Amino acid sequence: MSTSPAASGSGSMTDTAPPSLCDRAPHVPADRLVAEMVPPPRFDSVRFDTYIPDPNQPSQTEAVRILEGFAAGLGGAHAVGGGKRGFLGLGRAKAAKAPAGPRGVYLDGGYGVGKTHLLASLWHATPAEPSLKAFGTFVELTNLVGALGFQQTVQTLSGHRLLCIDEFELDDPGDTVLVSTLLGKLVDAGVALAATSNTLPGKLGEGRFAAVDFLREIQGLAAQFRPLRIDGEDYRHRGLPEAPAPFTDEEVRTAAYATEGASLDDFPSLLAHLAKVHPSRYGALTDGLKAVCLTDVQPVPDQSTALRLVVLADRLYDREVPVLASGLPFDRLFSEEMLNGGYRKKYFRAISRLTALARDAKGLVG
Numbered sequence: 001m002s003t004s005p006a007a008s009g010s011g012s013m014t015d016t017a018p019p020s021l022c023d024r025a026p027h028v029p030a031d032r033l034v035a036e037m038v039p040p041p042r043f044d045s046v047r048f049d050t051y052i053p054d055p056n057q058p059s060q061t062e063a064v065r066i067l068e069g070f071a072a073g074l075g076g077a078h079a080v081g082g083g084k085r086g087f088l089g090l091g092r093a094k095a096a097k098a099p100a101g102p103r104g105v106y107l108d109g110g111y112g113v114g115k116t117h118l119l120a121s122l123w124h125a126t127p128a129e130p131s132l133k134a135f136g137t138f139v140e141l142t143n144l145v146g147a148l149g150f151q152q153t154v155q156t157l158s159g160h161r162l163l164c165i166d167e168f169e170l171d172d173p174g175d176t177v178l179v180s181t182l183l184g185k186l187v188d189a190g191v192a193l194a195a196t197s198n199t200l201p202g203k204l205g206e207g208r209f210a211a212v213d214f215l216r217e218i219q220g221l222a223a224q225f226r227p228l229r230i231d232g233e234d235y236r237h238r239g240l241p242e243a244p245a246p247f248t249d250e251e252v253r254t255a256a257y258a259t260e261g262a263s264l265d266d267f268p269s270l271l272a273h274l275a276k277v278h279p280s281r282y283g284a285l286t287d288g289l290k291a292v293c294l295t296d297v298q299p300v301p302d303q304s305t306a307l308r309l310v311v312l313a314d315r316l317y318d319r320e321v322p323v324l325a326s327g328l329p330f331d332r333l334f335s336e337e338m339l340n341g342g343y344r345k346k347y348f349r350a351i352s353r354l355t356a357l358a359r360d361a362k363g364l365v366g
Helices: 030-035 058-072 115-125 138-148 150-157 173-188 211-217 219-224 249-258 267-274 279-285 303-318 344-364
Strands: 104-108 133-137 162-168 192-197 225-229 262-266 291-297 323-327
Touching: 030 138, 058 104, 058 115, 058 225, 104 115, 104 211, 115 133, 115 162, 115 192, 133 138, 138 150, 138 162, 138 173, 138 279, 150 173, 162 173, 173 192, 173 219, 192 211, 211 219, 211 225, 219 225, 249 262, 249 291, 249 323, 262 267, 267 291, 267 303, 279 303, 291 344, 303 344, 323 344
Parallel strands: 104 192, 104 225, 133 162, 162 192, 262 291, 291 323
Antiparallel strands: none
């Protein structure tokens, strides 16, 4: 196998073509879905003391204080799950009653104010072994239920100290009911909860706060959550330069050949391939990549394709994979109709994250 010139420092193209995402069709076993329910690589090292509150937003400092106390309160024996179970370990635990008061916190704020940073910091700060804590997006949690079945998912997670759910999706009523029912079972088992969410379609202030919608949609679980409002602007654009303009096709291809671990695809083909891969596998789709290079970026043609791209953008952002592209800039991916519709918060988040990854990729050229 030839050595990448990026690694050797020559900076010239190799004869070996970069891998294509379109050639990948990963299979993800159920046990991997469980084992990977930890903060993504981007948030491996975040802690409460690495969160830099905006001095103009006192709610950010207050949220850190409250979450530190919440984490400290999760120490000691499992509230309910530490008791004896029935034959073969199944059945409801018979331990002491869970402590009074909310067993969950809900981080309420617009995209880019650091909710995921705080959620991951809570996971890291909770005094329990990693195997007793779970962290995942709403989509990853619904995928786990699909892979294991509802009852097995309850049994798998009910021994945990904490479950963190990022981007709780309120725009899918069926999945909202499913996950709300699951969380009710876990609360009964003594599992503490923490969540962030998006907003319901058609709501004013959709880029801002969703606590009322969230608490209404989870119905009987509302009393278990303490909302923490986090004001602020999107930190990814706070004092940062504008997103770089797209590069030429030739520049992107040259960088892909010269960068070890880079993939190379034309954008329309990648969008077509995403339709053939379940979104639960998009993380595995990017395994081992150091950069994603895309030529001919065009407007996304329809909503189903757009939502798949949102999931891929999330997985790339979580893994800190730079994205180098030619064609249209990322802020022109989605139509005005999409940006004004019920999923607009998802699309703005994807634009924000892809823009950040495009900045990270500037050093691949030249």
